[in-house]
Amino acid sequence: MSYQQEPTTPFRWHYAEFDDSNFQIRGRTLFFIIVLFSVILVVALLFLYARWVCRSGHSSPAPAPAPQGLSLSTAQLAGAGGLDPATINSFPIVLHKLGSSGGADAECCICLGVFADGDKVKVLPQCNHRFHSDCVDKWLAAQPSCPLCRAELRADSLV
Known part of the structure; x- marks a missing residue:
């Protein structure tokens, strides 16, 4: 058996030899590319809108309703x-x-x-719980109760 070799052509890469007629985008392909781009654009705009609504919509949240069985006085x-x-x-x-x-x-x-040893510790009068003075001062400026047991610390309840 004898094998015949076919003549080989040298592998040439010249820019002028490329035929780009196969790379044209026509008809149905162009339609699907436009639809895909439109869907991506709409999703991106909806995401940005939702993000804007979430940031600006929570500036004044509604107060949470009191649990049933608990009533707060107007003074509280x-x-x-x-x-x-x-x-x-x-x-x-x-x-x-x-x-x-x-x-x-x-x-x-x-x-x-x-x-x-030597830390300034503030003692709360109702419950005698102890906290760093700086820590509990910040807490009490925002909350009127002990951070640990929630004992009321208002002046009218200390009597």
């Missing part, structure tokens, strides 16, 4: 913010000593930091 609703600075400053501040209190009182539940 009017002062639903934190305590005034004079009330916050009236709470006693003590220096923490190692070994003076153990267990849960050995750390601030707001910042989760352990009390070091």
Whole structure:
């Protein structure tokens, strides 16, 4: 058996030899490309619109309804913010000593930091819970209750 080799042509890559007539986009292909581009554009615009609505729509959220069985007086609703600075400053501040209190009182539940010897610790009058002074002052400016047990700390409830 004899094998015949076919004459080989050299592999030439010249820019002038490319025939780009096969790369023309016509008819149905052009239609599908336009539809695909339109769908992508519409989805992108809807995403941007939804993002804009979410950012600007929550500037004034509606108050949550009170759970059934609980009624708030108008005095409680009017002062639903934190305590005034004079009330916050009236709470006693003590220096923490190692070994003076153990267990849960050995750390601030707001910042989760352990009390070091000599830290300024504020003691809340209703429940005697202790917190770093800076931590609890920020909390009480926004909330009128103990961060741990939620005991009411307003001046009219301290009597």
